[in-house]
Amino acid sequence: MEWIVFGALALWLLVSVLGAILVKSPVHSILFFLSSVLAMAGLFLSLGAELLAGLQLIIYAVAIVVFYVLVITTIPWEKVKRFEGVYKRELAFGLPVLIVVFLLMGYMVLKGDLAEPVGVVEDNVREVGKTLFTSYLFPFEVASVILLVAMIGAILLGRKEE
Amino acid sequence: MSIEKAYILLSILVFLIGLLGVIIRKNLITMLVSTEIMLNGVNLTLVTVDKYLGKVDGQVFSLFILTVAAAEVAVGLGLIVSIFRLKGYEGSSEIVHLRD
Numbered sequence: 047m048e049w050i051v052f053g054a055l056a057l058w059l060l061v062s063v064l065g066a067i068l069v070k071s072p073v074h075s076i077l078f079f080l081s082s083v084l085a086m087a088g089l090f091l092s093l094g095a096e097l098l099a100g101l102q103l104i105i106y107a108v109a110i111v112v113f114y115v116l117v118i119t120t121i122p123w124e125k126v127k128r129f130e131g132v133y134k135r136e137l138a139f140g141l142p143v144l145i146v147v148f149l150l151m152g153y154m155v156l157k158g159d160l161a162e163p164v165g166v167v168e169d170n171v172r173e174v175g176k177t178l179f180t181s182y183l184f185p186f187e188v189a190s191v192i193l194l195v196a197m198i199g200a201i202l203l204g205r206k207e208e
Numbered sequence: 209m210s211i212e213k214a215y216i217l218l219s220i221l222v223f224l225i226g227l228l229g230v231i232i233r234k235n236l237i238t239m240l241v242s243t244e245i246m247l248n249g250v251n252l253t254l255v256t257v258d259k260y261l262g263k264v265d266g267q268v269f270s271l272f273i274l275t276v277a278a279a280e281v282a283v284g285l286g287l288i289v290s291i292f293r294l295k296g297y298e299g300s301s302e303i304v305h306l307r308d
Contacts, residue, residue, distance in 0.1 A: 048211055056218050063222055063245055067229030067238070074237045079245065086248050093215070093259045098251075098267050105274050110244070110281050116283045123228060123239050132232040140231040144224045151220050154211055165262040173264045174271075182268050189275040196279030201285030 051092050059085035070130040076114050083107045103182045209255040223249030236288045240281070247277050 059082055066078035083106040090099035118126065167173050178186060226249060229242030251270045258266035 052214060053209060056214075058224065059218070060225075063225050066245060067211060067225060067233065067242055072235050072237050072241075075241055077244050079241050079284075082245065082248070086252065089215075089252060090255055092270060093255050094261070095255045095267055095270075098255060098270055101271065101274060104259070105278060106244075106248075110278065113281060113285065114237065114241070117289060120289065122245065125292055126237075129234040129236075131234055133234060137228075137232045139230055144228050148224050152217055155216050156209065160257075160260055163260060163262050167262055167264060170264070170267075174267050177264050177270065178268050181265075189250060189272055195277060196282045200282040200286040203283065203290055 048092075052089075054091065055074070055085050055088045061091065070117060072126060072130070076111060076118070080107055080111045094167075094170055097174050123146065129202070212256055212260045216253055219249045219252035219256065221249075222246075222252065236291065237285075240284050240288065243280070243284075244277060247273055 062078045062082035066075050066082060068079060069075050083102060087099040087102045087107075090102060092094075099107060223246050226242045226245035229245065230239050233239045233242060251273055254266035254270050254273075258264060
């Protein structure tokens, strides 16, 4: 049963990811990316990470995808239209290299051993919250500073020059 | 093969497909989408190893990756909009000068 769920979600994820990097139009590419985000949330659910699946849906599927679509509407369409598609020469050189890299990494994963399990998580959301606000409290505060700096940077970059 | 290794192989494949997308796309916006795909692949590895080990630290790190992804999209799309406003823009392989 686990394998059936994994196979279906993995097939969906791979098809949508390949579509996102190979289709011509940028809008179609973003829609394929949205589909891959949904498949990834399903994979998180099947791994028992409910909080992260919900956050994935809220942050990626709602905030980031809508942001991309809004930005595409502000760019003149003929400028976007001129650079559709992929570079053929880079595809011919890059694909064999990445296949070899995948084979090497896959060999390492299949031959290697994973570490010993240390315990079982009973309540996922409660455990994540407890860890986030005890061991990782300082990185959590730093993340809010990162978001603030990114907001100021986006405002500065998006301003029109006088 | 245990199912954890299958998950890790899937996430390596997703990461490499995203890297291929960064290499081959002509449009800057789709290059940014490909970097999001790479971040998603890393998230999947962290959550998988977490499930196997029975800890939650990896999920906390995935949370931070989501934060950084949101910040990256805000700044990256701002940069892309200002690049598209330039006059002589000719596609992603033509942007080789920092400032002229």
